[in-house]
Amino acid sequence: MLKTYFILIAFVAVSCLCATAQVADYKAIFTSAPQRVPTSKTPDAPLAGNGDIGLTLGGKPDRLTLYFGKNDFWRAYPVYPGGGIALPGGLNISIAELDGASYYAEQVLEKGIIEAEFKTKNIKVDLDAWVAATHNSVVIEISANKACKVNLQLWAKEGNTSLLAAGNSGDVKWVSxxxxxxxxxxxxAHVALAMKTVGAELAQDQWLKLKPGKKTWVTVTLVTNQDHSDWLEEAINSAQAMNAKTIQRMKNEHLNWWKQFWRGSHIAIGDTTLEKYYYGSQYLFACSSRAGKFAPGIWGPFVTQDSAAWGGDYHLNYNYQAPYWASYSSNHLNQVENYDQPLLDYMAHGRVHAMERLHTRGLYYPVGIGPKGLVTTRWPLTAEEMKKRYGTTENTIDGGLKFLGQKINAVFGVGNMLMRFYSTYDKDYAQKIYPYMLACADFWEDYLAFEKGRYVIYMDHYNEVMPNLKNKGLWRDQLGDVNSTLSLGLVKMLFKGIMDVSVFLNEDEARRKKWQHILTHLSRFPLGELDGRSSLKNVESSPSAHQSQARGLKRVSIHGLILPGGVAGPLSTPELNTILLGDVAHWKEDMGEPGTWGNTLGNGVETCFPGAVRVGYDNEEILKQLKDRIAVDAYPNLWINAAGGGIETLTAVPLTINEMLLQSYEGTLRLFPNWNRHKDASFVNLRAYGAFLVSASLKNKYVTSLRLFSEKGRNCKMENPWQSAKVQLTRNGRKAEVLSGDLLQFETTKNETVELMGID
Structure with missing residues (x-):
């Protein structure tokens, strides 16, 4: 008699997978006013956004301040502070009768709405705020249980050489x-903020009267010259069109957008803390990034002052790339559409840098760039300012740009491109990124040194090398790294990836021999001895004794080998993976207080935890350490805080969980590869390499349902989820072949649904 682990018909099982993990169950709750607003870094306030406009709700109940950030409003100046993303302005909402009121707010993930309630013994005011998902407008809904006066002050941020203007056009108040x-x-750069009230008339002195139980809407429309050439007129006209019917239509579209977003994928793991941060992180990144809009900088659109840390720019040695990493496997591709454009826009500058600074073809990028070909990381323009900030008057280092001893920044950007390519096998996308990859290959063909049968990487440094006040401006003695693990990993990723894309597009066949030669003869990852065991070294050699010693797998090495590198793993490099697993095992010995595992308080929470999953470290210990890290430094808005960065931490929980439930980066699908099989779990529509959407359930240690949707009809290779059992395939509802063995391989057709059932 056949025994089946496929308990329910697949589509019924899949529809039930998320019963215990509805997004509606999770909210960010605030019981006191935010303390870190305004800030040059991560705000701790209630947040909402539409991937372009960000809303940060600051202030106390009697004097609220809504800060409006926008991803495309930059002071396109090459030095920070002063340059970088800028704050358009905000809205002050003052209600004197709320002096001393209680504070309660919810950041409602399911709806993309902030719902707040402020109370005294005499009055209660409800305020809902949302950034329209399909419109350049912020909507604030206000009601009170008794009549009261509300003062509204719309403002544009002053200073930093900006020019301000203000005026009225009918019942629209505007500033720019x-x-x-x-x-x-x-x-x-120009931005206009146009405000209109609906439901109550705004008096000349900017006061409006709330009537008991009657809702008033305040709308603020933001338009930049990146949105429209007639940016001010467009903002005013859009604001004038606001009425109760228009707002309701916008809200319906808004709620539908978020409904569709959450349909992208789901997980259920039986851990409410991690599920809350899983969905909370996805909410915050959906608020930060959107197709057709400028890519978000380090702080997303949640900018509450000018001169945000690091200019809020696109930092290319991981900060820019990392926020996107979980979106590929989470099947939220709308959020990654804007990623490539800044890198493509900088290509002309990158070619000049490569030729002038290093005498090579291809691309050489500084550490920080912005949109539209902007460089954001020039050294201070005067020797005096250079001395003050960096301890030396030499502000002409590397032609005045901050390369910081690193040659790998352009290639670092390829990692995300390959994630998307392998996840979609989209030909149009492959054609879009191929010229960039080709230019990166040009650079490394020229820059690599072929010596004694191997390719060697000189002077590409594991860490940023630069003058600073601590080293009294002296830094050149730190130069000289040979074969950084970061560089070796990313260069290997590049040539492996461009081989795959070249074959896919049937381009440059004649160059593949050279690329394969580089792959075959690239120097091996450097190893040494640590505590009597084989361990990874940061670099093969370095002037720094600290760098030259075996230090084990660290955040920067993970970037090269695992994320985004993807060139090391249990299938492709089993011996190296064993060494890396031993290195991760020693993180616990190196930690201090709870929450410091992997040394992730400064940087790396988004890297170290999923990296530990990929090498196969104990899943229960990873989850325990992840929850400890969250407990140490996370804000009420569900943003995991880090000293050295912003929105990249939004990857940490989703990617860690996704990698535990499904892996495919080595070309083989693995179901629940690093999950405790004694704990039930399920997922719907996680995206796997090969352009597959996968849904599965684990119950009582067995995989009880498995469905695969093939977007592009590629062959599928999968570790048998039922180990030695035979597997029945059902294709588009009709029984098909039976497979067996530890490794299952089968063909698929475009838009085909394949269900798998273990039998013995």
Missing amino acids: RSFEKTALVEWP
Whole structure:
């Protein structure tokens, strides 16, 4: 008699997978006013956004301040502070009768809405705020249980060489902020904020009266010159069109957008803390990034002052790339559409840098760039300022740009491109990124040194090398790294990836021999001895004795080998993986207080935890350490805080969980590869390499349902989830072949649904 572990018909099982993990169950709750607003880094306030406009709700009940950030409003100046993403402005909402009121707010993930309630013994005011998912407008809904007066002050941020204007057009109040194209400002930036009230008339002195139980809407529309050439007129006209019917239509579209977003994928793991941060992180990144909009910088659109840390720029040695990593496997591709454009826009500059600075073809990128070909990381323009900030008057290092001893920044950007390519096998996308990859290959063909039968990487440094006040401006003695693990991993990733894309597009066949030669003869990852065992070294050799010693697997090495590198793993490099697993096992010995595992308080929470999953470290210990890290430094808005960065931490929980439930980065699908089989879990529509959407359930240690949707009809290779059992395939509802063995391989057709059932 056949025994089946496929308990329910697949589509019924899949529809029930998320019963215990509904997004509606999770909210961010605030019982006191935020303390870190305004800030140059991560705000701790209630947040909402539409992937372009970000809303940060600051202030106390009697004097709220809503800060409006926008991903495309930059002061296009090449030095920070001063340059980088800028704050358009905000709205002050003052209600004197709420002096001393209680504070309660919910950041409602399911709806993309902030719902707040402020109370005294005499009055209760409800305030809902949301950034329309399909419109450039913020909507604030206000009601009270008794009549009261509300003062509204719309403002544009002053200073930093900006020009302000303000006015009225009928019942629309507007303000604007502009950065003109002046010395060193690459392009002008203009933003208009246009406000209209609906349901109550705004008096000339900016007061409106709330009537008991009657809702009033305050709308603020933001338009930049990146949105529309007639940016001010467009903002005013859009604001004037607001009425109760228009707002309701916008809200319906808004709620539908979020409904569709959450349908992208689901997980259920029986851990409410991690599920809350899983969905909370995805909410915050959906608020930060959207197709057709400028890519988010380090802080996303949640900018509450000018001169955000590091200019809020696109930092290319991991900060820019990392926020996107979980979106590929989570099947939220809308959020990754904007990633490539800044890298493509900088190509002309990158070619010049490579030729002028290193005499090579291809691309050489500094550490930080911005949109539209902007460089954000020039050294201070005066020797005096250079001395003050970096301890030396030498502000002409590397032609005045911060390369910081690193040659790998352009290739670092390829990692995300390959994640998307392998996840979609989209030909149009492959054609879009191929010229960039080709230019990166040009650079490394020229830059690599072939010596004694191997390719060697000189002077590409594991860490940033630069003058600073601590080293009293002396830094050149730190130069000289040979074969950084970061560089070796990412260069190997590049040539492996470009071989795959070249074959896929049937391009440059004649160059593949050279690329394969590099792959075959690239120096091996450096190893040494640590505590009597084989361990990874940061570099093969370095002037720094600290760098030259075996230090084990660290955040930066993970970038090269595992994320985004993807060139090391249990299938492709089993011996190396054993060494890396031993290194991760020693993180616990190296930690201090709870929450410091992997040394992730400064940077790396988004890297170290999923990296530990991939090498196969104990899943229960990873989850315990992850929850300890969250407990040590996370804000009420569900943003895991880190000293050295912002939105990249939004990858940490989703990617860690996704990698535990499904892996495919070595070309083989693995179901629940690093999950405790004694704990039930399920997922719907996680995206796997090969352009597959996979749904599965684990119950009582067995995989009880498994469905695969093939977008592109590629062959599938999968570890048998039922080990030695035979596996029945059902294709589009009809029984098909039976497979057996530890490794299952089968063909698929485009848009085919394949269900798998273990039998013995």
